[in-house]
Amino acid sequence: MVGGAAFIVLELCLLTVHPYCFSCGPEFFQRVCTLLSVRPREEAERLASLLRLSGFTLLLSGELPRTTCLSVGRVLQLCGSNVDLILKPRKMSVKGAFALFRRKTQLHSLKLSNDMALLLGGWVRRWGVGRQVTVEELSLSPQTAQPSRRVLLKVVSSLASLLRYWAVRQLDLTEVCVPALGLTPLLLHDGPLKIKLSEKNVQQLLSLLHELQDQDLTWSFLSKFRGDLTSFSLNWELLHLLLQHPSAQTLTVNMRKNLFLQENVTRLLPYLDRIVFKRPCPSFVLAAIREIYKARASPIIPSLLRSLDHVINLTCREMSPMDCDALLYTLAHSDGVKLNLLWTSIPAWKTQSILLNLDKVSQLSVDRNLLLRLVHGCAASDAQQGAAESLLRTVQHRLDLSCSSCVELPEEDQRDTLLRLTAGDCRAVSSILRRSRRDTQLILQDCEVQDSGADLLFPVLHKVKLRASKAVLLQLVSLVPVNSERDRVGRAVSLCKALEAELDLSHCTLDQRACAALALMLDSCEELTELDLSHCQLTDQLLLTLSAQLHKVQVLDLSHNNITDASTDLLLQLVSANTVQLFGNNIVNRTSFEKDKKFEIW
Numbered sequence: 001m002v003g004g005a006a007f008i009v010l011e012l013c014l015l016t017v018h019p020y021c022f023s024c025g026p027e028f029f030q031r032v033c034t035l036l037s038v039r040p041r042e043e044a045e046r047l048a049s050l051l052r053l054s055g056f057t058l059l060l061s062g063e064l065p066r067t068t069c070l071s072v073g074r075v076l077q078l079c080g081s082n083v084d085l086i087l088k089p090r091k092m093s094v095k096g097a098f099a100l101f102r103r104k105t106q107l108h109s110l111k112l113s114n115d116m117a118l119l120l121g122g123w124v125r126r127w128g129v130g131r132q133v134t135v136e137e138l139s140l141s142p143q144t145a146q147p148s149r150r151v152l153l154k155v156v157s158s159l160a161s162l163l164r165y166w167a168v169r170q171l172d173l174t175e176v177c178v179p180a181l182g183l184t185p186l187l188l189h190d191g192p193l194k195i196k197l198s199e200k201n202v203q204q205l206l207s208l209l210h211e212l213q214d215q216d217l218t219w220s221f222l223s224k225f226r227g228d229l230t231s232f233s234l235n236w237e238l239l240h241l242l243l244q245h246p247s248a249q250t251l252t253v254n255m256r257k258n259l260f261l262q263e264n265v266t267r268l269l270p271y272l273d274r275i276v277f278k279r280p281c282p283s284f285v286l287a288a289i290r291e292i293y294k295a296r297a298s299p300i301i302p303s304l305l306r307s308l309d310h311v312i313n314l315t316c317r318e319m320s321p322m323d324c325d326a327l328l329y330t331l332a333h334s335d336g337v338k339l340n341l342l343w344t345s346i347p348a349w350k351t352q353s354i355l356l357n358l359d360k361v362s363q364l365s366v367d368r369n370l371l372l373r374l375v376h377g378c379a380a381s382d383a384q385q386g387a388a389e390s391l392l393r394t395v396q397h398r399l400d401l402s403c404s405s406c407v408e409l410p411e412e413d414q415r416d417t418l419l420r421l422t423a424g425d426c427r428a429v430s431s432i433l434r435r436s437r438r439d440t441q442l443i444l445q446d447c448e449v450q451d452s453g454a455d456l457l458f459p460v461l462h463k464v465k466l467r468a469s470k471a472v473l474l475q476l477v478s479l480v481p482v483n484s485e486r487d488r489v490g491r492a493v494s495l496c497k498a499l500e501a502e503l504d505l506s507h508c509t510l511d512q513r514a515c516a517a518l519a520l521m522l523d524s525c526e527e528l529t530e531l532d533l534s535h536c537q538l539t540d541q542l543l544l545t546l547s548a549q550l551h552k553v554q555v556l557d558l559s560h561n562n563i564t565d566a567s568t569d570l571l572l573q574l575v576s577a578n579t580v581q582l583f584g585n586n587i588v589n590r591t592s593f594e595k596d597k598k599f600e601i602w
Ligand SMILES: *[C@@H]1O[C@H](CO)[C@@H](O)[C@H](O)[C@H]1NC(C)=O
Pocket: 264, 265, 266, 267
């Protein structure tokens, strides 16, 4: 018996094949179904398991006799709504279609050849059957030869018939290009249906809508795309038509693809509550807030902010005093907005007013020059506490005076990346940090600090997580020794805390004075666990200066210095260290170090 033989093969598959290795291919299933009668439910269930093993993907092609359709139909009953069915047989009868979709059928997806779409469409039209078919996504498979326009129109009309009888959630036509006019029956389908079209097709459809000026068709179009027009280029007339539609559907448009939006902001203002801009450019944002300010149209501001996704991006703009007033007016009528002023130029005398409106801002992006000006503004403000708190909150407790925001600048502007902080700057930074209620990140990379300024930072270092250039770190270490013992300990402890127990002075040339200061610092603070002094030109003499305190450090890097055998005994006394790196020194006799694994010297 043929059926029996096929079942032996099938059992082998089920027993021995790991699901992910199952590679019989989608056609295999069709072959099995042709050989078997699956009348008994047990056998249908076995076939359903087989289908599960192949990831529920089922290709029906070639010649598809009614008996095979019957078998497949029975198996589909048992597979829930998991099956992805590709239906492109060379030959199948209407009776076959009957057999396949005879009962309640749920499919995850159904991909049809044009012929199948025509056959099934005709079938449901003629017999008014098929209401029991539910398909998550219906699509057309691309054809090898481009069908004629007439055929395509018939195919689309068949699809429209299927949509009337079947429950289809999404129609995917991205792989075929249907003439725009032919799409109208699909657009007019009333029911919750999402349609996916190729970009080219949508563009044609948009032009058609523009030509026809048909309200119903426009509404169908909008609802089928859920108002998402981000991938399309429109023009004002068409957008205007869509915006005027009584459906009040919100439209999302991509600003970069629709530069016409910037031509005249005024005409957009009445529609702001119905439009969302993706990738709005700063010049547009500025023009919009300017127009609103001129008209004193504060009630529109919430709509504007919603359409800008609550981001006011004015990066790289040169703001006139009037622009600043417009910004302030906007801020005054907003709440929780993100403000981007990276590389924005603002007249100095407007800084203070911006500070006072920061309570309306949830997040502020600024470059370091403007940040420093705002910090000065806080220090000079009558309402120091409030201004300082707002500023620190909006910059997420991160005072970044490094060059990280400069990376996008052209090369010639990057030459002068060092920011020189004067005593006045440090006083202002210190004054705002004193008012901070929580730890703040202070980033002084790419900065140079006047000695008198660095002194002013010590009183706030205990509230700070510090990242600084090595030169500034060395400078701070050198400023630890002061006359008063109490101050010295205070400075050392604050600095250790700000450094979060790690100090990296590698590649700094350490002299006697620096080593003495470092020794004093280590003396006063117990927390420093990692110290990197590689490439510091340390000699035996300098190491001796440090030696009394070095035993506290757990991870110590002394590699690439000028240490010799004379320091061996001293180094062996570093009892608490976990690792001491000593590569690249002038140590000749390594016998003593080889016994102890913590020394890395080879
Ligand atoms: C901009 O649009 C408004 C309103 O539609 C119109 O009154 C005005 O003339 C337009 N301005 C320009 C420069 O086209």
